[in-house]
Amino acid sequence: MTAIDTVPETAHPMIDRELSWLRFNLRVLEEALDPSNPLIERLRFLTIFHSNLDEFFMIRVSGIKHQIESGVDVVTEQGLTPRQQLAAIREELEPALEQAADLLDELLSGPFAEGDVVLVSYDDLKKKERKHADQLYRDQVHPILTPLAVSPTHPFPFISNLSLNLAVYVRHPKGERRLVRLKIPHRAERFVRVDDLQMPDTVPARLLAIEDLIAHNLGDLFPGMEIEQPYLFRITRDADMEIQEDEADDLLVTLEENLRKRRFGDSVRLEIAANAPEELVKELQEGLHLGDVDTYRIHSWIDPTGFSTLLDLEVPEWKYPPLVPRSYENFESANIFERIAHQDFLVHHPFDSFAPVAAFIHQAARDPKVLAIKQTLYRTSSRSPVIGALLRAAEAGKQVAAMVELKARFDEENNIVWARRLEKAGVHVIYGVPGLKTHAKLSMVVRNEGGSLKRYAHIGTGNYNPDTARVYTDLGLFTADPGITADVADLFNRITGFARPSRFRKLLVAPRFMKKGLLAHIARETELARAGRPARIILKCNALVDRPCIDALYEASAAGVQVDIIVRGICSIVPGLPGVSENIRVRSVIGRFLEHSRVYWFGGDGEPVCLIGSADLMGRNLNRRVEVLTPIDDPELKTWLMTDYLEVYLNDVGRSRQMGSDGTYTRLRDTDPEGVDVHQWFLSHPFRR
Secondary structure, three states: OOHHHHOOOOOOOHHHHHHHHHHHHHHHHHHHHOOOOOHHEEEEEHHHHHHHHHHHHHHHHHHHHHHHHHOOOOOOOOOOOOHHHHHHHHHHHHHHHHHHHHHHHHHHHHHHHHHEEEOOHHHHOHHHHHHHHHHHHHHHHHHOOOEEEEEEEEEEOOOOOOEEEEEEEEOOOOOOOOEEEEEEOOOOOEEEEOOOOOOOOOOOEEEEEEHHHHHOHHHHHOOOOEOOOOOOEEEOOOOOOOHHHHHHHHHHHHHHHHHHHHHHOHHHHHEEEEEOOHHHHHHHEEEEEEOHEEEEEEEEOOOOOHHHHOOOOOOHHOOOOOOOOOOHHHHOOHHHHHHHHOOOOOEOOOOOOOOHHHHHHHHHHHOOOEEEEEEEEEEOOOOHHHHHHHHHHHHHHEEEEEEEOOOOOOOOHHHHHHHHHHOOOHHHHHHOOOHHHHHHOOEEEEEEOOOEEEEEEEEEOOOOOOOHOOOOEEEEEEEEOOHHHOOOOHHHHHOOOOOOOOOOOOOOEEEEOHHHHHHHHHHHHHHHHHHHOOEEEEEEEEEEEHHEEEEHHHHHHHHHEOOOOOEOOEEEEOOOOOOOOEEEEEEHHHOOOOOOEEEEEHHHHHOOOEEEOOOOOOOOHHHHEEEEEEEEEEEHHHHHHHHHHHHHHHHHHEEEEOOOOOOOEEEHOOOOOOOOHHHHHHHHHOOOO
16 A cells, blocks of 8 residues: 555645655665666765665654654554554565665675775685784774673663674573673774785775674683674664753753763664574564564665775776866956856856855955855854854954854754854854754855945855765855845844844745745746646755645646656655646656755746745745745846756756656656766756856
């Protein structure tokens, strides 16, 4: 039974959010299975598939389990109870895990068994290699291992989230037998090199998994004991945090306390070697308070997310050709503010360099005419040039305000570090609006020009992170448009102070105005179609699950509006249903770069509206976050976004899958092997104003 089969007859159909997400992750796995991708890139897609699953269990599955434990039998819009959701998730996931395990064995037993880099088992080591490996164990591994036995005087040990562990039964000569848990050191590389390290360029390099090395040296930990076969296992814990901001005197301190608590979240998944005996599985399940539905037996490597050693190998033929982002030297080296004042400017990452974004803040930091800089930071990197420029601007005496979103999931600790560093330098650091996450991507500069103040803004679809800007597809608008920049200023005042704008001139801002504005644009296209006039909607986003937006799109389709949706991940709308959604087409693009840009196009009978920004069509984005969509008004930029951007995505077959009314996706390349590959197209077709 699919999720659609369970939809109440009176409701417009929607695909279950969790199952839709799993199907997105299957598309990631599909890229790993694709032999046209280079070897290491296939392995990278496989690690992304598993990393995505880790987060899915830590957040989504843990939430479902909380509902079950609390006795809350909330039924989804598809009619599924929490227990039915868990069962459906497992049913969808099990064959994918089998496929992923088979693929991993295939990849690592092929080129990695006979090429310049060879993975070896301990039993296959040469005498000299074994001697070297054992010495490495004694010097670098043994001193930090802590075996923890389970007994009446030794309670079941705490096992940290996502850690790799060995479970082994150890028997005393007098007959007493105990289960012992041994944690693989989390700072250790997953693979150690066992060939001649005096010759680092020696090929082939021979790599041994650290768990294999430890397993064959257990005699050093348990001298005189009988040691049974060890088995690798891993657990996943609930990592979601619920912060009552109205009860927190200091959000930063409260968040730090919650981060410590996150380590001790309830167990939600057990992964264990497929050949582990039932006795061991049951003892682990009992100690972790898990059942069979939470246990996944893995017949290949457990936790490929730790394969950084292999992903970082310098074997050019096993990787994509290096990306060389296009630079805009004239834009970056000239007075960037004069350039923006003359005309709006758009950048398209990763095909365009991140340098213009960095240059915008760098020039502001050293420009004597600049009086103030305001910036949102959701996720950034340890080497962010934006952070460095903000620090220099504050040290130069400029007024600098940074909205650091401490609640950016899994980046909380990093953001706490940056918040404290910025505060120490004199930056006014704000942690956001109570009860909301600030997800908007905004930067504003205020400049004194001939005695009058002029504002400049950058509004993006992605984070101010130079690392992800080389991997994520994102758009960024530089503008001095008075209406847009005044709106940005009002929004910063809303974030940093107690201001509450009653309206915005040009921006669509969540949570108060964005959904209303988007629904109004959809309604306008619907009325145009009913009047027999041209109407068109193109939505490019990461997720579409908001019920009011979906219902409005169904209504538009029924009126005759052609609706094209380009969605990376979750999509709950059902295309192709007669009388309901026959004019809706849904496609998903998965490839070398992670699709991240959000673009909303409304045809308007020849007077189109084009919006870009930070928001997906999800309840959390539209109702519980500070988000921004900005119009693109410049005719040249608007033309490019339609003809050389959105239309390219709609013509792509190389990386696109089209969704059927059953919620499954069909790869379009199978129907046209020579068709357009959108990522290759952007690499070879730069946009130059």
